[in-house]
Amino acid sequence: MSRLLLIGGPSAVAHLADSLSRSRGAGYLPVAAYTPGLSPIDPFEPESGLPVLGHAPTYASILQAIDDCEADAVAISAGVQLHPQTLRHLGWELAARNLGLIMAPALTDIAGPRIHTQQVAGLPLIHVTTPSLEGGRGVAKRLFDVVASSLLIVALSPLMAAVAILVKLDSPGPVLFKQERVGLEGKPFRLLKFRSMVVDAEILLADLTCRNEADGLLFKIKADPRVTRIGRLLRKYSLDELPQLFNALSGSMSLVGPRPPLPQEVEEYEHDVRRRLLVKPGLTGLWQVSGRSTLSWQDSVRLDLYYVENWSLVGDLIIILRTIRAVLRGTGAY
Structure with missing residues (x-):
């Protein structure tokens, strides 16, 4: 581990x-923090708990702090109150001591391919490209959805037929469960799933809200009494979501994208969270391969927004491959 100031x-x-x-x-x-230009108030940084080793905006004081905490490298983040000439001298001194210098701009959840550095008048300017699903990129994603979902429907049709029979034999009611979800740009659509709960599950929901084990706008119960016997198996291996291949084929969903939200969730979205609706919801996504039902609301939102900001066709292929592993392991779903 490299020790960082x-x-x-x-x-x-x-x-x-x-x-x-x-x-x-x-x-x-x-291992430690240094906040140049600020008046000393607390010997420790309140949120991280790191010891604050100084405040003077001089490279000599910073070098002393480096010696005190035995740092291997220095990471300079946003809000630093240092003159460019001071930073230049600090860089020279760190190079002479064979210590690393890391610049950490205030950019979060930006994928590497979107970042390009260009030298302008001796300044290393960072350019961040904007992802877009319009034009050729949008056509490529839609074409991929149509071809891949068609092939998967043909290949998995025997499995879907078997699941349909099991659902019908396990409990009374329809084989498919249809629910209104919110898709691209806030437009509603009918999401298809194999029924994994009893028929009156929506009515029973009101009596179970007090047992909710999820945070934020999500509702999850590990031992949900509404789930049928075959439904538990379907949910563990995500077999109940196979009919969503028809949603992807029709264009209301994509194979990969954010989690399809319920209308009542969208009504309570904060402004930033509504960026999830800039792309079609997906049959799978980063949320599916990063913990599934065990994710907190904040983590679910963060992963969905990361996908929206950094979409690529190669990224979709990687997520699909990771989904196969996550489904076969059957962890994190209930």
């Missing part, structure tokens, strides 16, 4: 420390 404003330092702590596999260990 984080330099920047308090909120930026706290956010960077939290992000690096959640991705320890990257090999960075925040």
Whole structure:
């Protein structure tokens, strides 16, 4: 692990420390903070708990802090109050000591291919391209959905027929469950699933809200009494979602995309969360391969927004391959 001294404003330092702590596999260990230009108030950064080793906006003081915490590298984040010339001298001193210098701009959840660095008048300017599903990219995604969903429907038709028979034999009621969901640009559509609950599940929901085990706008119960015997098996291996291949074929959904939300969820969306509706909801997505039902509401939103901001056809293929593994393992679904 590389020991990092984080330099920047308090909120930026706290956010960077939290992000690096959640991705320890990257090999960075925040050990201390340095907040130049701020008056000393607390010896520890309130949110991250890192010791604050100084505030003076000079490279000599920063170098002393590096020695005090035995850092291997320095990460400079947003809100840093250092003169460009001070940063330049700091870079020279770090190079002489064979220590790393990392610039951490205030950009979050941006995939690598969208970031390009260009030198302009000696300044390393970072360009961030904007993803778009219009034009050729949109046509390519739709063509992929049509071809892939058609092939999957043909290949999985015997399995879907068997599931339909099991659902019919297991409990009285229709084989398919149809529910209104919200799709692209807030337009409603009818989502198809194999029925995994009793027929009056929607009516019984009111009596179960007090047992909700999820946070945010989600409703989840691990031992939901409304789920049928065959329904538990279908949900564990996501077999109940196979009819959504017809949604993808018709164009109301995509094979890969954000989780299809309920109308009542969308009504309570904050402004940022509504960006999920900029693309079609998916049969699978980052939420499916990153924990499924065990995800918190915040994590679910974060993954969906990351997908919207960083969509690519290659990324869709990777998610589909990861979905196969997640479904076969059957973990995180109930």
